[in-house]
Amino acid sequence: MKKKLTLAGRRNSHAYKQFLLAMRLTVFLIVFSVAAVIANTGHSQEAKITLQLKNATLSDVLNAIENNSSYYFMLNNKLIDLSKRIDIDVQDKMINDILALLSKKTGIKYKIYDRQIVLSPGDQKLSDLSVSQQQKSISGKVNDSAGTPLPGVSVAIKGTTVGTITDADGNYKLANVSEKATLVFSFVGMRMQEIQIAGQTSINVKMEEEAICIDDVVAIGYATVKRSNISGSVSSVSVKDIPKDGAVSIGAALKGRAAGLNITQSTAQPGGAIGMSIRGSITGRAPLIVVDGIPQTSFGQPSSGTIYTTGAKDRNLIALNPNDIESIDILKDASAAAIYGSDAAGGVILITTKKGSKTQKGFDIDINSSVTFQTLSDYPSYFTAREFMIEENKIYEEIGRGNEKPHSQDKIDNFVGDGTKWIDEVTRTGIIQDHNISIRGASDKANYFTSVGYLGQDAVLKNSDLRKITIRTNLDYKLGRMLKTGLYSSIAILNSNDLPLGERRYSEASVLYSAMKFNPTVPVYDTEGNFSVNPERDVYPNPVSLLGITNEAKNNALMITGYIEANPVKNLTIKATLGLDRKTNQSDQYVPTSTRYGFEKNGIASKANANNQVMLGSIIANYNLTLNDTHLLDLMLGGEYKKQNSDGMNISAYDFPYDGALMNNMGLTQMDRPTIGSYKSSGEMQSAVGRVSYSFLNR
Numbered sequence: 001m002k003k004k005l006t007l008a009g010r011r012n013s014h015a016y017k018q019f020l021l022a023m024r025l026t027v028f029l030i031v032f033s034v035a036a037v038i039a040n041t042g043h044s045q046e047a048k049i050t051l052q053l054k055n056a057t058l059s060d061v062l063n064a065i066e067n068n069s070s071y072y073f074m075l076n077n078k079l080i081d082l083s084k085r086i087d088i089d090v091q092d093k094m095i096n097d098i099l100a101l102l103s104k105k106t107g108i109k110y111k112i113y114d115r116q117i118v119l120s121p122g123d124q125k126l127s128d129l130s131v132s133q134q135q136k137s138i139s140g141k142v143n144d145s146a147g148t149p150l151p152g153v154s155v156a157i158k159g160t161t162v163g164t165i166t167d168a169d170g171n172y173k174l175a176n177v178s179e180k181a182t183l184v185f186s187f188v189g190m191r192m193q194e195i196q197i198a199g200q201t202s203i204n205v206k207m208e209e210e211a212i213c214i215d216d217v218v219a220i221g222y223a224t225v226k227r228s229n230i231s232g233s234v235s236s237v238s239v240k241d242i243p244k245d246g247a248v249s250i251g252a253a254l255k256g257r258a259a260g261l262n263i264t265q266s267t268a269q270p271g272g273a274i275g276m277s278i279r280g281s282i283t284g285r286a287p288l289i290v291v292d293g294i295p296q297t298s299f300g301q302p303s304s305g306t307i308y309t310t311g312a313k314d315r316n317l318i319a320l321n322p323n324d325i326e327s328i329d330i331l332k333d334a335s336a337a338a339i340y341g342s343d344a345a346g347g348v349i350l351i352t353t354k355k356g357s358k359t360q361k362g363f364d365i366d367i368n369s370s371v372t373f374q375t376l377s378d379y380p381s382y383f384t385a386r387e388f389m390i391e392e393n394k395i396y397e398e399i400g401r402g403n404e405k406p407h408s409q410d411k412i413d414n415f416v417g418d419g420t421k422w423i424d425e426v427t428r429t430g431i432i433q434d435h436n437i438s439i440r441g442a443s444d445k446a447n448y449f450t451s452v453g454y455l456g457q458d459a460v461l462k463n464s465d466l467r468k469i470t471i472r473t474n475l476d477y478k479l480g481r482m483l484k485t486g487l488y489s490s491i492a493i494l495n496s497n498d499l500p501l502g503e504r505r506y507s508e509a510s511v512l513y514s515a516m517k518f519n520p521t522v523p524v525y526d527t528e529g530n531f532s533v534n535p536e537r538d539v540y541p542n543p544v545s546l547l548g549i550t551n552e553a554k555n556n557a558l559m560i561t562g563y564i565e566a567n568p569v570k571n572l573t574i575k576a577t578l579g580l581d582r583k584t585n586q587s588d589q590y591v592p593t594s595t596r597y598g599f600e601k602n603g604i605a606s607k608a609n610a611n612n613q614v615m616l617g618s619i620i621a622n623y624n625l626t627l628n629d630t631h632l633l634d635l636m637l638g639g640e641y642k643k644q645n646s647d648g649m650n651i652s653a654y655d656f657p658y659d660g661a662l663m664n665n666m667g668l669t670q671m672d673r674p675t676i677g678s679y680k681s682s683g684e685m686q687s688a689v690g691r692v693s694y695s696f697l698n699r
Contacts, residue, residue, distance in 0.1 A: 048092040055677035058084045067644045068683025070342035074118045139173040140203040142166050158182040237328040249274055251317040260332050270457045270466030271496055274314050278332050278347030285346035289316050292353055292488050292561050294579035297612040299555050319492040319557035321453040321470040323436045326354045339689055355474050356447025363441025374430030374460050385419025385521040386412055419520035426515050426543050430460040445478040463547045466496040485564045492557040506539040507597050515543040541596035550590040550662055558582045573622045582613045590662040601654040605663035608650035616642045632695040642685045649678035
């Protein structure tokens with residue numbers, strides 16, 4: 001919004017000279033900041049990448065490229081097989097060279113739009129990335145308010161996962177869309193629009209910018225400002241209103257708490273993945289998460305190496321204790337998130353943890369405990385044994401095979417009890433225990449916050465659980481009138497046990513799927529004490545036998561942030577920060593011979609680990625000047641260096657002489673060549689940051 005400045009009435013010569021001096025300083029810093037940003041941009045364009053990955057999945061390769069560069073990928077994982085394994089070894093190569101090599105190895109086509117790399121299958125045109133390939137289609141063009149085409153706009157069918165994105169010219173196309181459907185257009189920094197199709201075959205859209213301004217202090221990246229002085233779109237979440245009791249991750253507790261922040265959870269297993277997107281983007285770009293100024297790396301999720309999967313895990317926010325969080329601010333549009341560069345393509349979530357009291361001396365001790373119970377609800381009711389036999393006989397009669405009915409009337413009449421309730425055999429009442437103690441205090445020179453938390457979850461599915469211990473210490477100390485320092489550290493230890501999940505069938509079926517399919521007339525164990533077999537469909541494993549699968553994951557997280565801050569002159573603050581975020585994962589699995597699939601393979605074992613690390617150093621200068629309570633000028637300038645490392649390995653084997661060693665002695669395998677894979681990648685980024693903010697009469 002443009003502000004008109006009118007000088008009228010009494011003229012103060014001294015104030016007028018001050019104002020001119022401030023304007024000259026502003027122009028100089030703007031030119032300097034722009035020059036630094038342009039120089040950094042040119043350097044980034046010429047960045048070279050080094051990758052050394054062996055037997056890595058395509059997903060691992062793409063993640064390594066994103067971590068080592070400012071590029072990010074857009075693709076449809078229903079059309080591209082991300083589990084395909086390849087080897088790649090490149091030294092100081094440009095992005096085009098690496099993409100050409102990937103295309104040669106996988107057959108995937110690519111196209112680069114600025115920092116966005118669009119991937120498509122070899123037999124699909126890049127101009128048409130529609131998820132659904134059917135006959136009738138809807139097409140159109142998306143422009144901004146000035147009539148300029150907008151590439152990368154998300155166009156989705158409301159209530160479904162079917163969608164596409166606009167190409168470089170703002171064009172889009174969707175196939176076989178119902179006349180009653182509604183299209184949802186969304187783009188970071190623009191107001192979301194919903195348009196009913198109502199028989200149209202061409203829909204052109206003009207996106208409008210969205211900005212909100214409310215009055216309070218929020219974090220915007222490297223600083224905090226009054227919300228009334230922000231023109232970008234920023235949301236703040238009141239942590240006090242979030243129900244934290246029994247919350248395994250703060251991500252799940254954020255659902256429905258901030259406009260434009262979409263939270264999805266595809267699995268209810270302990271520590272299940274939390275999907276986050278800002279303003280409904282379907283590009284797959286997750287928000288950047290920054291905790292106390294340090295961008296977060298994620299836990300690795302190495303492959304189990306067997307047919308059984310345990311569902312996606314929360315890889316980012318689960319290491320945080322929700323009770324340690326002071327505030328959460330969400331930068332939703334391009335202008336608000338621009339300070340973080342291309343890493344913020346999906347928006348930014350800024351999390352600030354609690355510090356010591358600044359208003360009173362002494363200390364406070366806070367102790368809270370909670371116990372939460374979980375039960376199954378809204379699941380289908382299943383036949384008893386008698387009902388099952390009666391209904392099965394009816395089916396044989398309906399298909400003209402009444403003389404082959406599998407159950408005689410005597411068998412039905414003489415059956416004792418209701419049979420086996422397989423869902424009850426593999427589930428239980430879940431329980432979550434959450435216990436926390438924290439100390440918060442201050443003295444003349446120091447303020448501090450320390451906490452210890454324990455969370456234990458025994459899930460509804462038997463033999464599935466999670467244990468989490470978190471320890472945090474935040475300390476700020478004044479070294480003098482112009483100097484202060486601080487150290488923030490946190491440790492998280494997470495151990496979990498999981499069981500097979502997913503939608504596989506027959507001998508590879510998961511616990512719940514098998515429980516829904518298994519015959520209720522069959523007992524859990526046969527007369528010899530072995531797990532019983534379904535006499536009619538022996539391809540399905542006994543659900544209770546799957547409870548014997550060992551699937552352990554051990555995750556550790558360490559985050560340390562230190563800073564020193566100086567105020568050499570009035571209104572000027574210079575802050576140097578060093579930070580480390582390191583996350584490690586160890587996953588072990590063993591499928592015993594007591595299961596159907598384990599019996600076929602003589603036991604299956606796997607071990608895998610993944611290590612991710614981010615190191616960051618920055619120097620940021622902030623200067624703010626207020627003239628006559630009318631003009632407010634905020635200047636920020638600084639530099640940042642970030643280095644990321646990741647590595648991991650996995651090994652899997654089968655054909656073991658006995659089950660007793662589980663996955664702890666892989667050398668016992670009778671296989672000629674166990675499956676082994678490993679990877680390693682690293683990347684560095686240097687950047688200059690700058691921001692100029694001017695407010696007239698606090699507007």
